[in-house]
Amino acid sequence: DAGVIQSPRHEVTEMGQEVTLRCKPISGHDYLFWYRQTMMRGLELLIYFNNNVPIDDSGMPEDRFSAKMPNASFSTLKIQPSEPRDSAVYFCASSHSGANVLTFGAGSRLTVL
Amino acid sequence: GQQVMQIPQYQHVQEGEDFTTYCNSSTTLSNIQWYKQRPGGHPVFLIQLVKSGEVKKQKRLTFQFGEAKKNSSLHITATQTTDVGTYFCAISNDYKLSFGAGTTVTVRA
Numbered sequence: 588d589a590g591v592i593q594s595p596r597h598e599v600t601e602m603g604q605e606v607t608l609r610c611k612p613i614s615g616h617d618y619l620f621w622y623r624q625t626m627m628r629g630l631e632l633l634i635y636f637n638n639n640v641p642i643d644d645s646g647m648p649e650d651r652f653s654a655k656m657p658n659a660s661f662s663t664l665k666i667q668p669s670e671p672r673d674s675a676v677y678f679c680a681s682s683h684s685g686a687n688v689l690t691f692g693a694g695s696r697l698t699v700l
Numbered sequence: 701g702q703q704v705m706q707i708p709q710y711q712h713v714q715e716g717e718d719f720t721t722y723c724n725s726s727t728t729l730s731n732i733q734w735y736k737q738r739p740g741g742h743p744v745f746l747i748q749l750v751k752s753g754e755v756k757k758q759k760r761l762t763f764q765f766g767e768a769k770k771n772s773s774l775h776i777t778a779t780q781t782t783d784v785g786t787y788f789c790a791i792s793n794d795y796k797l798s799f800g801a802g803t804t805v806t807v808r809a
Contacts, residue, residue, distance in 0.1 A: 618795055630743070630788065630799040643796060678742060687795055688733065691742040 591692035593679050599698045605667040608695045610679030611660055620689065621654055621664050622678040630678075636662065637684075669699045704732075704791055706800035713779045714808050720775045721803040723789035731792060732772045734763060737802070738785040746787075781807050 592611040600606055612619045620635040634644040639656045647654070651670070656662040666673055676696050680689040704725045713719050723732065731750045735743040747756050749765035749772060756763045760783075762775040776783055786802040 620797070629801045632796060632798065635796060637795070682795070684795065687792055687797075688745050688748060689735075689743070689790075689797060690745070694742050
């Protein structure tokens with residue numbers, strides 16, 4: 588398995604633009620997580636899905652953030668409109684319910700100017 | 701929700717020396733996990749501890765879960781430059797993992 592695949596790896600955009608981050612979890616994993624990492628706040632859980640259904644989105648900062656998982660092999664995290672304070676590394680991770688161990692993707696580094 | 705505190709935040713180690721990093725919780729934990737993130741990389745799972753007083757070893761790394769299941773430690777012996785990175789402990793609430801702030805390790809050759 589290629590692991591958790593995230594795209595893009597780097598994104599530079601201007602304030603007000605829409606940003607879409609993508610994730611392909613490991614095949615067979617039924618949990619998918621979106622984390623955000625910054626120096627100030629560390630690794631924060633934004634939202635997680637089980638069997639494509641959002642379970643807990645309490646970490647989503649505000650309505651500008653939305654996440655979807657239309658099928659077991661694909662998820663998106665969208666920010667609209669983006670703001671400079673959204674600059675961070677966004678990680679997608681997946682796990683199997685039997686193990687509860689996360690496998691992280693390489694991350695998407697977002698810079699909002 | 702549950703939170704963990706990691707100390708120290710930074711650890712500067714001479715190559716060849718030993719060091720220990722700690723993860724502390726105010727509540728009893730069902731289990732604890734440790735992850736390592738290399739500079740510019742992503743967190744990678746190292747180990748999970750479940751039982752009170754459990755000790756697990758991975759080569760030069762020794763992980764321990766406290767008797768009261770409220771703290772954990774990671775001890776690295778004979779530190780090498782490959783040990784550079786940030787070590788996170790993480791606790792779970794159902795399938796939701798919350799990470800500590802991490803201990804960032806640098807090594808002086």
